[in-house]
Amino acid sequence: MYLLGTMLIVCGIVAAALASVSYALVPRGNVAALTYGRIGTRAALAAVLAVVALIVMLFLARRYDVKYVYDYSSADLEFGFRVAAMWAGQPGSFVIWTLWGLVAAQFLIRRTRHAEPYVLSVFMLLQAALLVFMLIRNPFIPYTDPATGAATAPTDGKGLNELLHNPWMIIHPPILFTGYALLAVPFAFAIGGLWRRDYDGWARAALPWALAGWSFLGLALLLGGYWAYETLGWGGYWGWDPVENSSLVPWLTSTALIHALLIQRTSGALRRANFALAILTYVLVFYATFLTRTGVLSSFSVHSFVEEGLKSVMTGFLAALAIFSVGFLAWRWRDIPSRPLSEKLLSRDSFFVLLILGLLVIATVIGVGTSMPVISAIPGVGHTLQGIFGSAFEIDRGNGLDKNAPVFTDGRFGLVASFYGATVPPLALILIALLIVGPLLGWRDANVRHLLRTLRWPAVAAVALTCVALVLGAREPLPLAFIGLGAFAAGTNIVMIVRTIKSGWLRIGGYLAHVGLAVLLAGVVGSAFYASPDQRIVVPQGDTITAYGYDFSFKEWRQTPEGKGVLDITVKRGSESFNAAPTLYYNPRMGATMATPVIKSELFQDLYISPAEYQPPEDRNIAQLVMNGKRAIGPYTITFLGFDAGQAHDSSSGEVGAQLRVSYQGKDMVVTPKMRLVANETDPNKALQIVPADLPGGHTISFENFDPIQRWASVRVNGLNLPVDPAKAVVTVSLKPGILLVWMGVGIGVLGGLIAMVRRTIEGRWQPGGARSRLPHGLGGLARFVGTK
Amino acid sequence: MTTASNDLGRRGFVLKPVHLIGIAIIVLAIVLGYFGLQTAFRPYTTSVTEAISTGRGVQLAGFLVPGEQGTYDAAGNFTFSMQDSTGKIVQVVYLKPRPANFEKAVSIVAIGRYDAAKNAFLADDMLVKCPSKYQEQLDQTKG
Numbered sequence A: 001m002y003l004l005g006t007m008l009i010v011c012g013i014v015a016a017a018l019a020s021v022s023y024a025l026v027p028r029g030n031v032a033a034l035t036y037g038r039i040g041t042r043a044a045l046a047a048v049l050a051v052v053a054l055i056v057m058l059f060l061a062r063r064y065d066v067k068y069v070y071d072y073s074s075a076d077l078e079f080g081f082r083v084a085a086m087w088a089g090q091p092g093s094f095v096i097w098t099l100w101g102l103v104a105a106q107f108l109i110r111r112t113r114h115a116e117p118y119v120l121s122v123f124m125l126l127q128a129a130l131l132v133f134m135l136i137r138n139p140f141i142p143y144t145d146p147a148t149g150a151a152t153a154p155t156d157g158k159g160l161n162e163l164l165h166n167p168w169m170i171i172h173p174p175i176l177f178t179g180y181a182l183l184a185v186p187f188a189f190a191i192g193g194l195w196r197r198d199y200d201g202w203a204r205a206a207l208p209w210a211l212a213g214w215s216f217l218g219l220a221l222l223l224g225g226y227w228a229y230e231t232l233g234w235g236g237y238w239g240w241d242p243v244e245n246s247s248l249v250p251w252l253t254s255t256a257l258i259h260a261l262l263i264q265r266t267s268g269a270l271r272r273a274n275f276a277l278a279i280l281t282y283v284l285v286f287y288a289t290f291l292t293r294t295g296v297l298s299s300f301s302v303h304s305f306v307e308e309g310l311k312s313v314m315t316g317f318l319a320a321l322a323i324f325s326v327g328f329l330a331w332r333w334r335d336i337p338s339r340p341l342s343e344k345l346l347s348r349d350s351f352f353v354l355l356i357l358g359l360l361v362i363a364t365v366i367g368v369g370t371s372m373p374v375i376s377a378i379p380g381v382g383h384t385l386q387g388i389f390g391s392a393f394e395i396d397r398g399n400g401l402d403k404n405a406p407v408f409t410d411g412r413f414g415l416v417a418s419f420y421g422a423t424v425p426p427l428a429l430i431l432i433a434l435l436i437v438g439p440l441l442g443w444r445d446a447n448v449r450h451l452l453r454t455l456r457w458p459a460v461a462a463v464a465l466t467c468v469a470l471v472l473g474a475r476e477p478l479p480l481a482f483i484g485l486g487a488f489a490a491g492t493n494i495v496m497i498v499r500t501i502k503s504g505w506l507r508i509g510g511y512l513a514h515v516g517l518a519v520l521l522a523g524v525v526g527s528a529f530y531a532s533p534d535q536r537i538v539v540p541q542g543d544t545i546t547a548y549g550y551d552f553s554f555k556e557w558r559q560t561p562e563g564k565g566v567l568d569i570t571v572k573r574g575s576e577s578f579n580a581a582p583t584l585y586y587n588p589r590m591g592a593t594m595a596t597p598v599i600k601s602e603l604f605q606d607l608y609i610s611p612a613e614y615q616p617p618e619d620r621n622i623a624q625l626v627m628n629g630k631r632a633i634g635p636y637t638i639t640f641l642g643f644d645a646g647q648a649h650d651s652s653s654g655e656v657g658a659q660l661r662v663s664y665q666g667k668d669m670v671v672t673p674k675m676r677l678v679a680n681e682t683d684p685n686k687a688l689q690i691v692p693a694d695l696p697g698g699h700t701i702s703f704e705n706f707d708p709i710q711r712w713a714s715v716r717v718n719g720l721n722l723p724v725d726p727a728k729a730v731v732t733v734s735l736k737p738g739i740l741l742v743w744m745g746v747g748i749g750v751l752g753g754l755i756a757m758v759r760r761t762i763e764g765r766w767q768p769g770g771a772r773s774r775l776p777h778g779l780g781g782l783a784r785f786v787g788t789k
Numbered sequence B: 001m002t003t004a005s006n007d008l009g010r011r012g013f014v015l016k017p018v019h020l021i022g023i024a025i026i027v028l029a030i031v032l033g034y035f036g037l038q039t040a041f042r043p044y045t046t047s048v049t050e051a052i053s054t055g056r057g058v059q060l061a062g063f064l065v066p067g068e069q070g071t072y073d074a075a076g077n078f079t080f081s082m083q084d085s086t087g088k089i090v091q092v093v094y095l096k097p098r099p100a101n102f103e104k105a106v107s108i109v110a111i112g113r114y115d116a117a118k119n120a121f122l123a124d125d126m127l128v129k130c131p132s133k134y135q136e137q138l139d140q141t142k143g
Helices: A002-028 A033-060 A067-072 A079-087 A090-108 A113-136 A167-196 A201-230 A242-267 A271-293 A311-335 A348-377 A381-392 A418-440 A448-472 A477-503 A505-529 A739-764 A780-786 B017-040 B048-053 B131-142
Strands: A413-415 A535-540 A544-547 A550-559 A565-573 A576-580 A583-587 A592-596 A598-601 A605-615 A622-626 A630-633 A636-644 A653-664 A667-671 A674-678 A688-691 A700-707 A712-718 A728-737 B041-045 B058-064 B078-083 B089-094 B107-115 B120-129
Touching: A002 A033, A002 A113, A033 A067, A033 A079, A033 A090, A033 A113, A067 A090, A079 A090, A079 A167, A090 A113, A090 A167, A113 A167, A113 A201, A113 A311, A167 A201, A167 A242, A167 A271, A167 A311, A201 A242, A201 A271, A201 A739, A242 A271, A242 A348, A271 A311, A271 A348, A348 A381, A348 A413, A348 A418, A348 B017, A381 A413, A413 B017, A418 A448, A418 A477, A418 A505, A418 B017, A448 A477, A477 A505, A505 A728, A505 A739, A535 A544, A535 A550, A550 A728, A565 A605, A565 A728, A576 A598, A583 A605, A592 A605, A605 A739, A622 A630, A622 A636, A636 A700, A636 A712, A653 A700, A653 A712, A674 A700, A688 A700, A739 A780, B017 B041, B048 B058, B048 B089, B048 B107, B089 B107
Parallel strands: B041 B058, B089 B120
Antiparallel strands: A413 B041, A535 A728, A544 A550, A550 A565, A565 A576, A565 A583, A583 A592, A598 A605, A605 A728, A622 A712, A630 A636, A636 A653, A653 A667, A653 A674, A674 A688, A700 A712, B058 B078, B058 B107, B078 B089, B107 B120
16 A cells, blocks of 8 residues: 555656646747646646545555554544544645645636646646655555564554544534635736736636635634634634634735735736735745644644654745745836826725735734744744843833843743734724725725715614623723724625625625624624633532522533543523533543533523533542651541551461551550451452551541552541542533624625635636626526536 | 925825825834733743743743642642752642643643742643653654
8 A cells, every 4th residue: 555655646746747847838839738737737636536535445444554544543433534534644634735726726727728837837836845745744654563663454543533533623624725725826826927927817817716715714714713612622712822823824814815906906006915915825824834733833832733754844845935936026026017006095995905904914913923932943033032022121020020131041932822912903903994984985086975974874883882882891992992893894894785785696795704704803802801701610419509690510420431521510590401511531642631611502602611620529537648648537647657567467368557657636656457368268258357456536447448559558537427528520611702703703704705706706707809797696696607617 | 285295205105194004003013012022922941940030921841740640729729840851840830720631741831920929830821741742753753
């Protein structure tokens, strides 16, 4: 299998490289090469499909002699997960990424017309690079015995990581990589455009691809957030973790790209900016992979980043990609004609430019913040930056820090999530403000009177919603501003939807995406500013504890057949009651205890119950003591001095005793309760005899259990009859308002993006004689989109 | 509409309202970034001594003291002792619920700062690294 699989990957690389080189020859007049380019593109897809089929087959056939299958699968996995396990590891994710890229490539053949050789030459080169990464992290490497180094076939695999054993795992990675793969298309169009000196045509052709990539990346961010919220028990959907940030940044720049492409489409302005944005977005997609896959952030992120053996190759490719594409743009810079934007402030031109600037500023803030550990790891840079920061301000919030204190030995540093909380929301507010007026403006100019008249009803809605928020108890200026401006923006865009839907549903995509953003914002405000703090409650078995108006009663702790521990908790509010069973279990693959929360979703708020611990019942008559450990049982303070393997009275039995110092009413004494093992005794109850020792005060102490290796002894005082503490469930409870709105908002936004993509695809199709294509009404649009050119 | 004094010297460049708003956005970002940095800046250190001697918030990387299980202190916070590679020990108080994978931790990065009054390192956040991950890492550097 190793040989066959590797051969297939090499075939893919050769085919992709052949396509790239052949296409590159076409502009030099070698028309015959076009055929080879197309064949190469098709063949590369065929090769990758074969690779996918082979991996799926290996997973389904349980071929644990292949290391990748061994690492990520096991016999007890369900069918769906046995297939999905193929993208659980790094090689598999490159396979999926390349697969989508090559599928997209098939749609570029012929349809891109004159640009085809240029665009596909660039695009296939990228696919070849991804295939090289796949070859380096070859998924077909046979399993070798770690001890002997010989190839063997284990009977079972290590199994899929529990965190990935989840329905979201089946859909999230493929969608994320669809987004990544699609965002390579605008990049290829941009480089192709620079190459051809076609500075306008590429922008029209790239727009639907940018919209598709934007939608899929947005959907992937949503699914990732939902996964984190629902399964991983992080308590939230967004933690400003490097993994999340690094995908958010290219999403922000692709949003900027889409708007800039729209300007170029209408007025021909922003040509240079569009090249820069398309290049930037794809470089950032790769940078995200670099950050999350090379282990550079391993000391700074909750995600377990592991160095996966690609660091030098990926760093090299990233640098080459950035230097080549930026250099190419710089080379062509003066050749690109520029057109002026509208002079008027109240025009879409100006608002779009401000929006693009705002998005780039936010992307910069998040990108630089996330990259701080990498930037500061460059020798010298970290220490210098720390020195500058140290002299610029008191980093310790005024704890008497010496300003001249030496910088830290390890020059690296990172930023905690509060950095993004302090910077991003106010900047996002500016974008929302732009969203209120922007959609109503004409591209070059606007009639102020009409504008104000249209804004009346959205303004009323905004004031009304702000009042509602005030009544509900919102007081801080930032969330109030978000609610007010967000409602205003939603109102404007709904007005625009109502106006445009008459001329066809295909035209509402952009406005719908804006409404989605406003809904998302409402959810974010609710969950970020008004989530109740995590309340840790300890519920004794059979008891009821109240938190946030809910009554929690703990029934029992049980084990599922798979060995997961379940806290059986009944939650009650008023007459409504439901059963919550959060699970806690040890995950040997992660070497960790995993906690799966229970979420009770309602329209406006989620009740989030995260299991923390199960405390087994504790008998207060018993003390487990390590050597020289001291514990009190009732009035006695007992110290364990050591084991006493005293000589038995007769040779037929053995004894072990625990030497204890007992303090009682200020007096100390040493007692040695014993365990006696009687030889030749057939009755097991008599074979092991517990020999208690007398204590002052009329009680006895017995030695019940011990571990000679860990050197602990367990003793019980008889006769005190102290109570047995019941088992306890420890859970953290919180209320999270607006979560549902977050999911809905992203969903609406993605739908808007997809509608816009359909529209721009139809519009972008070549028409004889340069005629403008008319947008069909009704569902005819979908038929036109799906149908032939 | 514009006067010569608005001209920044580049031919044809006139400072328009849209430019002013743009500059305002950038300035706002820089100001917010400055204040954000002040509270969010966390130097990385592998030395307990360094973490104690500074009053700053840091990311302290270290190991569990062997046999450490962690307990809850009087205030109900999870607490445990941690040491660095020189063997210097510091008590860590974690201000969140006990991390799920704590018992298997091989190395820990505690994010927070040392409180001299409480004689403990108050951690707001913690990265817990587990042996299986290390195993995987070792496997891969070998292969």
